[in-house]
Structure formats: structure tokens, C-alpha cells
Amino acid sequence: MITGERMAAVDENAAALGVPRKQLMESSGHAVARAVRTVAEPGSSVAIVAGRGNNGGDAFVAARFLDDYSVTTLLLGKSENIGTEIAHENWEALERAEYDTREVTDSSQFDLPDCDVVVDAVLGTGISGDLREPVATAAEAINAADATVVSVDVPSGFDANEGAHADNGVDADRVVTFHDAKPGLDELAADVSVADIGIPAAAERYVGPGDISLARPDGRDGRPNIIGGGPYTGAPALAAQAALRASAELSFVAAPDAVAGEIQGYSEDLIVQPYEQDVLTPEVAEDLLETAEQYDNVVVLGPGLGTDDETLEAAAQFLESYSGRVVVDADALEVVPEVETDATLVCTPNRGELARMGGPDTDDLAAVADGIESFAAELGHIVLAKGANDVITDGERTRISRSGTPGMKVGGTGDTLAGIVAALMEHANPLDAAAAGAHVNGLAGERLAETQEFGFLASEMLEEIPAALWGETDE
Numbered sequence: 001m002i003t004g005e006r007m008a009a010v011d012e013n014a015a016a017l018g019v020p021r022k023q024l025m026e027s028s029g030h031a032v033a034r035a036v037r038t039v040a041e042p043g044s045s046v047a048i049v050a051g052r053g054n055n056g057g058d059a060f061v062a063a064r065f066l067d068d069y070s071v072t073t074l075l076l077g078k079s080e081n082i083g084t085e086i087a088h089e090n091w092e093a094l095e096r097a098e099y100d101t102r103e104v105t106d107s108s109q110f111d112l113p114d115c116d117v118v119v120d121a122v123l124g125t126g127i128s129g130d131l132r133e134p135v136a137t138a139a140e141a142i143n144a145a146d147a148t149v150v151s152v153d154v155p156s157g158f159d160a161n162e163g164a165h166a167d168n169g170v171d172a173d174r175v176v177t178f179h180d181a182k183p184g185l186d187e188l189a190a191d192v193s194v195a196d197i198g199i200p201a202a203a204e205r206y207v208g209p210g211d212i213s214l215a216r217p218d219g220r221d222g223r224p225n226i227i228g229g230g231p232y233t234g235a236p237a238l239a240a241q242a243a244l245r246a247s248a249e250l251s252f253v254a255a256p257d258a259v260a261g262e263i264q265g266y267s268e269d270l271i272v273q274p275y276e277q278d279v280l281t282p283e284v285a286e287d288l289l290e291t292a293e294q295y296d297n298v299v300v301l302g303p304g305l306g307t308d309d310e311t312l313e314a315a316a317q318f319l320e321s322y323s324g325r326v327v328v329d330a331d332a333l334e335v336v337p338e339v340e341t342d343a344t345l346v347c348t349p350n351r352g353e354l355a356r357m358g359g360p361d362t363d364d365l366a367a368v369a370d371g372i373e374s375f376a377a378e379l380g381h382i383v384l385a386k387g388a389n390d391v392i393t394d395g396e397r398t399r400i401s402r403s404g405t406p407g408m409k410v411g412g413t414g415d416t417l418a419g420i421v422a423a424l425m426e427h428a429n430p431l432d433a434a435a436a437g438a439h440v441n442g443l444a445g446e447r448l449a450e451t452q453e454f455g456f457l458a459s460e461m462l463e464e465i466p467a468a469l470w471g472e473t474d475e
Contacts, residue, residue, distance in 0.1 A: 002180040004125030004160030005214060010179065012210030013203040022086045024197050025054060028178050029061020031195035032152055035176040036117055039148045042068040044116040047147070049138050052077050055124030057087025058152050060094055062119065072100045072113050076122060076134050079103055107134035112141040120170045121152040125160035125182065131168050139170045151175045154182055155190070163187065207392070207401040207439040215428035215436035216469060217247035222426030224248050224419070225297040227288055227318070229255030229263055230279045230311070232304030235330065235415045237266035238458055239303045242419030244269055245465035246440070248426070252297070254288055279306055285314035289321050298325045298422045302332030303415050319343055325425050329418040333357060337379060345381035346425070346434050348418055354385050365391045366400050373398045382430050384421070386414055390438040392431065399435045403442025405449040412458025417441040420465060443468035
């Protein structure tokens with residue numbers, strides 16, 4: 001099963017893999033035509049009611065596969081306002097080939113022909129809520145018609161993310177949905193079939209530009225709290241700066257007073273909150289917990305923290321008590337397997353840390369992705385295992401990011417990753433944020449490797465994060 005939002009990401013990933021949306025639309029339209037043939041004999045009359053998006057484009061294609069039927073295609077709106085180039089091309093193909101096409105620019109002008117079958121292709125998976133004009137009038141006429149209603153992907157008015165159906169939505173007799181079932185379709189009083197339209201499994205398995213689109217922020221928000229520093233100072237500074245580059249509004253670093261000034265010196269953009277002890281202790285952790293709960297911060301726990309016994313005890317105490325969102329990295333990962341927590345954790349171990357936590361011990365993480373998935377299921381948390389290929393899993397769903405370069409073996413790239421994921425968790429669910437964060441981090445490294453190969457630094461990746469996050473588009 002796949003949500004509408006995730007389906008859009010998979011479509012974009014497929015295009016990046018070399019399967020263009022135009023080809024997918026052709027396959028989708030053919031599937032719709034096959035569905036019509038199952039409910040009506042050749043020679044029957046078919047009315048296609050189409051919107052201006054790709055859902056309508058699928059139906060325009062279907063019309064070309066129904067030459068042995070009497071087909072009328074009604075477009076709700078002006079053809080010049082069709083929203084995508086590929087849908088517009090398929091509309092123009094119908095016009096040039098002299099199919100019966102009509103534009104409906106006013107709901108009062110909507111006149112559904114007498115027909116045996118209505119193809120509902122008005123709204124697709126990206127729309128939710130009650131229908132508005134002219135769609136509401138069209139849906140009312142479709143529901144009142146003495147015809148079999150075939151809906152394209154989902155009935156118009158159906159929310160493919162939440163499974164809700166608008167009160168004035170189309171009541172379909174048959175739904176032909178694409179690639180995979182959508183949540184809630186099985187609860188409709190309709191015959192639902194899933195059509196394989198040629199999307200490769202890799203479009204779901206491998207992280208791509210669609211995953212970035214799914215998690216991409218549309219504004220600045222969030223104030224991640226990085227708890228780190230002590231023995232090491234660069235790690236928390238890199239994580240905090242990466243969060244800012246990935247859209248965080250502010251970025252806080254909680255660190256021992258002895259190193260707070262040094263951390264602040266890395267960037268004037270950071271807000272460093274010093275505490276008196278030399279390392280993180282249970283007493284300090286209690287204070288930090290209160291702050292995190294008060295502001296519902298996404299917390300990054302671990303960069304540069306060290307492995308002092310008191311510190312590990314404090315990290316465990318924090319996780320056991322916190323119920324928010326935490327990216328657990330570096331030294332703090334050691335305590336996760338023994339901790340019981342209500343927090344949402346994204347754990348970001350490298351190969352060695354993964355093995356020490358009890359996960360697979362291998363250089364080729366992608367080859368043991370199923371084993372990492374099983375480990376995440378047992379652990380009860382999301383795992384973002386860092387390697388030549390990153391494996392991201394919540395124990396049920398697993399994705400692999402193939403971005404990155406050998407030059408990213410330089411120290412600090414894991415810290416930038418932690419900061420990016422923390423920022424994206426303000427906008428996206430944790431698994432999507434982790435997958436997109438891994439890919440963005442790798443793309444930032446790739447951009448530097450184009451000119452510096454093995455000579456760039458993690459701090460230089462910071463400037464590449466915005467371009468990797470907002471500059472990625474499908475081919």
C-alpha cells in the first residue's frame with residue numbers, strides 16, 4: 001500500500017531512473033481503457049470527465065485506446081490551463097486526431113451525455129477535502145447518471161493519504177489504481193484493481209529526487225537542540241550549522257562551559273548554551289530535558305559527546321525520559337539498545353557503530369539491508385546506517401541512498417548528516433526525513449568531489465547543502 005504523497009515521490013524517482021512520466025501516463029491510460037472494456041462491450045458510449053492534471057492526462061490517453069467505443073471527452077476548464085506538459089500534449093493529440101473533445105469552462109454549462117460508462121478522471125491523489133465548482137457539479141452529475149462509473153487512480157474527492165472520502169465526492173463502481181493500492185480504497189463500495197504501469201521497484205527502494213521533494217521544507221522552521229561537545233568541539237558545531245543550512249530557524253548547542261567558546265567560534269550563527277560540568281552528567285541532562293520538552297525541539301544527541309561513564313548514563317537518562325524526536329549519533333548510540341523510551345529515535349551509526357549496537361557487521365551495508373531492517377525492527381527505532389550506500393529503515397520499510405563519494409570518508413560528514421536530518425524532521429515524518437537527509441548529504445559531497453575529489457572537508461559541505469536540497473529536480 002502506498003500514500004498519494006509517496007506515490008508522487010516514486011513517480012519522480014522513476015523519471016530520474018530513466019522511466020519518464022510520459023511513458024507512465026501511456027501505461028496508465030492503457031490500464032484505464034482495459035478497465036472500461038471489462039465493464040462495457042465495444043460500441044458502448046463512454047463519457048470521460050477529466051480535470052487539468054495528470055489524472056486527466058491518463059484519461060486522454062485512454063480515449064485513444066477506445067476507438068471501438070463511442071467516446072466523448074469533457075475537460076473541466078480551458079485546455080490552455082492544463083497543468084502539465086504531458087497532459088497537454090495528450091489533449092492536443094486528441095484534438096489533432098479529431099476525437100470528440102469539449103471544454104467546459106462554467107459549471108452551469110456542464111452537460112453529461114447519456115452514456116453506458118463514465119470515466120472519472122477529474123481529481124487524482126493530490127487533492128483532499130470537499131469538492132468545489134466546477135468539480136462539485138460534475139461529480140453530482142456523475143453520481144446521478146445511469147452509467148457504470150470507472151475512476152482513475154482514486155475517485156474524485158478521495159484523500160489518498162488519509163483514506164477519507166468527501167461527502168460530495170464521486171461514487172465509483174470501479175477504481176483502477178496505479179502501481180499499488182492507496183489507503184482506504186478497500187473500504188469503498190467499488191471494485192478496485194491495481195494496474196502495473198511499469199514503475200521499477202528501484203524507484204521505491206532507492207532514494208532519489210522524489211524523496212527530497214517529499215521532505216523538502218517550504219520555509220524556515222524548527223530550533224534543533226544539539227547536545228554534544230566536551231572531548232570534541234567540531235562535531236556539534238558541524239551538526240548545528242548543517243541544520244541551519246537545511247532550513248532550521250535557529251540552532252542551539254548545549255556543551256560544557258570549557259569548550260562553549262570554542263564551539264561558538266566556529267560560527268556566529270550558533271546559539272551556544274554552556275553548562276558548568278566538564279562533560280554531560282545526569283544533573284545537566286535533567287535540565288536539558290526540561291528545555292527540550294518545553295519547546296518540543298528536535299534533539300541531536302551525541303556529536304562530540306565522549307564516552308565518559310557519567311556521560312553515557314546521562315544520555316540514557318535523557319532518552320528514557322524524553323518523548324519527542326531525537327537524532328542519536330556518535331557516542332550516544334552505545335546506550336540505545338538498552339534504553340526503553342517513548343521518544344522517536346533516528347539512529348545514525350556508521351558501520352562500526354552499527355556492529356557494536358548489535359546490527360550486521362559488514363562493509364557492504366546495502367548487501368545486508370534486510371538484516372539491518374530486522375535489526376531496526378528488534379531495536380524499535382529508525383536506523384540510518386552510514387556507509388558507501390546508506391541504508392534507512394524503520395523495521396518495515398527500507399530505502400537505500402546511493403549518493404555520496406569516497407571523499408566523504410573525511411571526518412565530520414556524519415555530523416552534517418545528523419544536522420540535516422534534524423532540520424527535515426520539522427517538516428517530514430522521521431523515515432522520510434532520514435532518507436532525504438542521507439541523500440542530500442551525499443549530493444553535497446558529490447558536488448564538491450566534482451572539483452576536489454578527495455580533498456574537500458566536511459565544513460565545506462555546509463555551503464553545498466542548500467543546492468542539494470532545493471536544487472534537485474527530476475530529469
